[in-house]
Amino acid sequence: METASRLLLAVCFTVMLCSGTGTATKFEEQFNVVWSSSNNILTYDDSKEVELSLTKAGGANFQSSDFYLYGAFSVKLKLIRGESAGTVTAFYLTSFGKNHDEIDFEFLGNETGEPYTLHTNLFVNGTGGREQRVKLWFDPTADFHTYTIIWNHYQILWLVDYIPIRFHRNLEHIYPGSYPHTRPMVASACLFDASEWATQDGTKPVKWEHAPFVVKYKNFAFDACAVLPDGSTPCNNNYRANWWEGLYYQMLDQQRxxxxxxxxxxxxxxxxxxxxxxxxxxxxxxxxxQYNVPWVWE
Incomplete structure (x- = not known):
């Protein structure tokens, strides 16, 4: 299904990977380790890969050194092969504090032979409860696939291999507190034990005899408005000039x-x-x- 819309987004990210913030030559130039058990984060600068593992000692979490306010965020992921019940692999944007904002991709592990569940959520001003779940239409453990968040002044798009799986419109003028628009966020990734809820409502916990559980990330691409130490961002003055703010990303055309x-x-x-x-x-x-369904558009 190689459509024009997928090709356009792919071209944008191809350019970005060559010249944008996603080109840091070393992991430590772009990311900070938040927590990790020993040897649970392995980085390969030549291939732009980061490998996380989960053992009884724990998992791992890292985040971008920069904070961003709007932008396009993409990564390629290869998920845990075989038995992965009770595990969660995540790629997400988040601010911090009691009233934090967050935009999530979470991949819920499964028993061997079952399809992966992709769980998405949105927190605004500390309030979540906006979960959606889809089954992936391919084997995400066999090869790398691309997962993208586009967050602009008009809407949030979640995309899998450039196919939109969800959107959320900016309705702050109608329903204040329903859209993240003031708090800068980091881009973060983690692998952790979520036995109490991740697989079949928590009835299938992690089976540690299958550890270590390994997930691979690569080609992080963040074409976004970095926030400076004084809290300002150059994007404030002319944000409409950014490609992710263009008309194509302000609404869904018929094809998408x-x-x-x-x-x-x-x-x-x-x-x-x-x-x-x-x-x-x-x-x-x-x-x-009522405003965030594909068959309704003003």
């Missing part, structure tokens, strides 16, 4: 809407907007939900 509809109809397995137990008035509430 069709792609998203394909994902929703064939692969989505959970959407908070339709969870009547958590939100008795769903699908009309939470109120943002």
């Amino acid at each position: 809407r069709d792609q998203l509809m394909w994902v929703v109809s064939k692969w989505k397995i959970y959407d908070y907007c339709y969870d009547n137990k958590r939100y008795p008035k769903a699908p009309k509430e939470p109120l943002e939900c």
